[in-house]
Amino acid sequence: MAYKNYKQVKAIEYQNRQKLLAVNPGLNNMSGIYFLTREDEDGFKYAYIGQAKDILQRLCSHMVGFQHIDLSLKSHKLYDKETNPYGWKVNFKTFPVSQLDEKEQYYIKQYALAGYQLRNKTSGSQGQGKKKIDEYKPSRGYRDGLKQGHRNASREVAHLFEKHLDYKAKDDPPNRYQKQAMDKFEDFLNEYKQPEDNGSIDTVKTEVDKYGRTVFPG
Secondary structure (H helix, E strand, O other): OOOHHHHHHHHHHHHHHHHHHHHHOOOOOOOEEEEEEEEEEOOOEEEEEHHHOOOHHHHHHHHHHHHHHHHHHHOEEEEEOEEEEEEEEEEEOOOOHHHHHHHHHHHHHHHHHHHOEEOEOOOOOOOOOOHHHHHHHOHHHHHHHHHHHHHHHHHHHHHHHHOOOOOOOOOOOOOOOHHHHHHHHHHHHHHHOOOOOOHHHHHHHOOOOOOEOOOOOO
């Protein structure tokens, strides 16, 4: 029974290796930093940065794990230009093991400053200098400003479409992604009509859209 389970585990690992290599054929078993990134239908960008002594092996473990990023990989799956344009892309840079802590912290901060919503829980490293990721997140005042700007844009654009414009999908009938895009656009046009929340931190942290995606994760 144990041998049978071992064969099954290895078979799953092989399949996941092939899936990862299909996204990035350059992946290897060297040490370095790996970057998981995706952009959703609304243009929100997400990232997870990790370090590994064996990059491809570590990525395979994410495919079967139960950490937050592992579950997101299972939910959104890997990127495919034709069938899954909102899936996770995979990139990497090789570095000696002695540099992994330093490089991981560096790239986590760079991606945070570039506007990615990080799926990391800490600022990286396996030892000294490890901090919670919160210090890289925008302040609540910044988020409030973004939300108000979004509502103002919704009002102005809705007015233009009500008076002068119309919209439709490129295909008739629309495909699944076009239908989702049209639904989101209609939600955007109606956003300014929705009552504003009370501004509490809890409300901001738990806001989700109709597809269950967190718009302003805490």
